[in-house]
Amino acid sequence: MNTIIKVKNISKSYSRGLLALDNVSLKVNQGKVLVIMGPSGSGKSTLIRTFNGLETFDAGEIDILGIKINSNYDERRIQKIRKRVGMVFQQFNLFPHLSILDNITLAPLNVQKRTRIDAEEFGMYLLNQMGISMHAGKYPSQLSGGEQQRVAIARALALKPELLLFDEPTSALDPERINEVLDVMRKLAQDGMTMVVVTHEINFAKDVSDQILFMDSGKVIETSTPDIFFSNAKHERSRKFLNQLDK
Amino acid sequence: MKGDKIIFFQIIIILLLICLFGFLINNLIINLIRTDLGFNFSWLLKPASFALAEHALPYSPSDSYAWALLIGWLNSLKVIFVSLFLSTILGIIIGLSRTGNNVLLKIISSFYITIIRQTPLLLQLMFWYFVGFLGLKNNFINFTNLLKINNQGIEFLGLSLTSEFSALIIGLSVFTSAFIAEVIRGGIISVPKGQWESFRSLGLSERNGLIRVIIPQALPAIIPGLTSQYLNLAKNSTLAIAIGYSDIYAINDTIINQTGRAIECFIILLLTFLILNLLITNLMETINKFINKKNFLY
Ligand SMILES: Nc1ncnc2c1ncn2[C@@H]1O[C@H](COP(=O)(O)OP(=O)(O)O)[C@@H](O)[C@H]1O
Ligand SMILES: [Mg+2]
Numbered sequence: 001m002n003t004i005i006k007v008k009n010i011s012k013s014y015s016r017g018l019l020a021l022d023n024v025s026l027k028v029n030q031g032k033v034l035v036i037m038g039p040s041g042s043g044k045s046t047l048i049r050t051f052n053g054l055e056t057f058d059a060g061e062i063d064i065l066g067i068k069i070n071s072n073y074d075e076r077r078i079q080k081i082r083k084r085v086g087m088v089f090q091q092f093n094l095f096p097h098l099s100i101l102d103n104i105t106l107a108p109l110n111v112q113k114r115t116r117i118d119a120e121e122f123g124m125y126l127l128n129q130m131g132i133s134m135h136a137g138k139y140p141s142q143l144s145g146g147e148q149q150r151v152a153i154a155r156a157l158a159l160k161p162e163l164l165l166f167d168e169p170t171s172a173l174d175p176e177r178i179n180e181v182l183d184v185m186r187k188l189a190q191d192g193m194t195m196v197v198v199t200h201e202i203n204f205a206k207d208v209s210d211q212i213l214f215m216d217s218g219k220v221i222e223t224s225t226p227d228i229f230f231s232n233a234k235h236e237r238s239r240k241f242l243n244q245l246d247k
Numbered sequence: 248m249k250g251d252k253i254i255f256f257q258i259i260i261i262l263l264l265i266c267l268f269g270f271l272i273n274n275l276i277i278n279l280i281r282t283d284l285g286f287n288f289s290w291l292l293k294p295a296s297f298a299l300a301e302h303a304l305p306y307s308p309s310d311s312y313a314w315a316l317l318i319g320w321l322n323s324l325k326v327i328f329v330s331l332f333l334s335t336i337l338g339i340i341i342g343l344s345r346t347g348n349n350v351l352l353k354i355i356s357s358f359y360i361t362i363i364r365q366t367p368l369l370l371q372l373m374f375w376y377f378v379g380f381l382g383l384k385n386n387f388i389n390f391t392n393l394l395k396i397n398n399q400g401i402e403f404l405g406l407s408l409t410s411e412f413s414a415l416i417i418g419l420s421v422f423t424s425a426f427i428a429e430v431i432r433g434g435i436i437s438v439p440k441g442q443w444e445s446f447r448s449l450g451l452s453e454r455n456g457l458i459r460v461i462i463p464q465a466l467p468a469i470i471p472g473l474t475s476q477y478l479n480l481a482k483n484s485t486l487a488i489a490i491g492y493s494d495i496y497a498i499n500d501t502i503i504n505q506t507g508r509a510i511e512c513f514i515i516l517l518l519t520f521l522i523l524n525l526l527i528t529n530l531m532e533t534i535n536k537f538i539n540k541k542n543f544l545y
Contacts, residue, residue, distance in 0.1 A: 052448055053447075054444055054447060054448060079450060079452070082447065082448060082449070082450040083450040085448075086448070086449075087444075087448040089441060089444065089445065091441050093439075093441035093442060093444065093445040094445075095442065095445070095446075095460055095464075096464065097463045097464055106446075106449065106451070106459060106460075107449035107450060107451060110451055110455050110459065111449065111450045111451060155449070156448075156449075159449065159450065
């Protein structure tokens, strides 16, 4: 089994004192889905953002696709990682001044230096996969939240990434729009994409994930398979959290 | 009821304005009668009989006042447009340094902005002229005849600039650039943080992201601020008189002293500045519309 992510004892504090990440370690193998859960402020976003260098950390080491980074911010290595790792955000963060298709082709054209014909053809293929090819010429603000998030996923896929990161991809959506995004993610997982997903969607976590990582106050409280985590969580704090989610 | 009240106040304000205008015009007529001049522009065709150190077109003291004014205008336009160009370039560099990641550049640029914005422009012009140029030795910089800087001015690739002109464009450009830098910074920080994270996570370089993602979204916020800085620059250029550069204002001043035609001269000055500023405003609005059409079909 190929290891895609190997995190060894990383710690981070934004300001002196409080630790946003406290000695976190984890591993994700190729084709696996890791779901990260935990209360708000527990460090989930901070953790997932260290994987592609959006956040620095103070100690420890991360190995992504064989590229090692540590507390010394190494721009060249991080750039290498970013070209092979896609990310999807809670607020979609589409480029409002570019059409849907231009949003998707921006990176292939500028990072991979592909030809426009090539990039647009692949962009249309991705939009088709997401079921939104009819919106290719529109602008982000003309789309619903669910459609925008699917565009964001297509944009992340445009560089043919080997790993996808999702930070609460459905938290900003209307409830009736959540499933259209989760369905797309389910399909990606089935097709063998390696994924790390921060989410509160229990059903998605149960069905799709291979591993659940539960965090609190910057610490990994437990790492379990979904079967164990949802029926018989090892840790008191995990059970408390799940109880609150159910309500 | 409320509408009636508003109309009532508007009528009062209009009446007050009419009274004020009447008073000013009355004053003007009394002054014109007293100085025995009358209101006319025929003197414009008489010889100016003063020399000008700087002229973009041929000029001699036997040319008319009208021609001297035109020369003054060309001198002003030269300063305004060169400074406009230089201050924009400088402002962009400083504004970007201020928002960038490099700590040293950040400190230097905020120091620059603070110092420049807190000192009067007149003082800065004096500094560039008297300390910057007149204080130089005869042979301050002489770079294989390509670039010469000394107390006579600047010589660059065969282009020779007087010390007055050089001091004026440097002073105006440096002063305006500090304000433009703040306009640029304001525009850039108006773009949500998520946009930076988005382009970074796609592997775009900082430079590419700035050009293709951040600047296009910052421009609608930047253009209006830039316009007002350009208008200020045009108006500030009249401080040229302080260091003896013959811009339109300085030449106007000389003509008033010679002919006593203060009213006509001020009318000419006002109208020409009005036209210039309307031109700048319109140009910037056209640019703004173009940008909006191109990028923001929300
Ligand atoms: N930019 C920041 N500056 C200072 N503190 C931050 C910043 N971002 C997050 N934090 C703090 O770090 C902790 C973890 O935040 P975060 O990773 O966003 O948690 P989560 O995503 O689990 O809600 C919180 O206490 C939060 O207040
Ligand atoms: Mg978060």
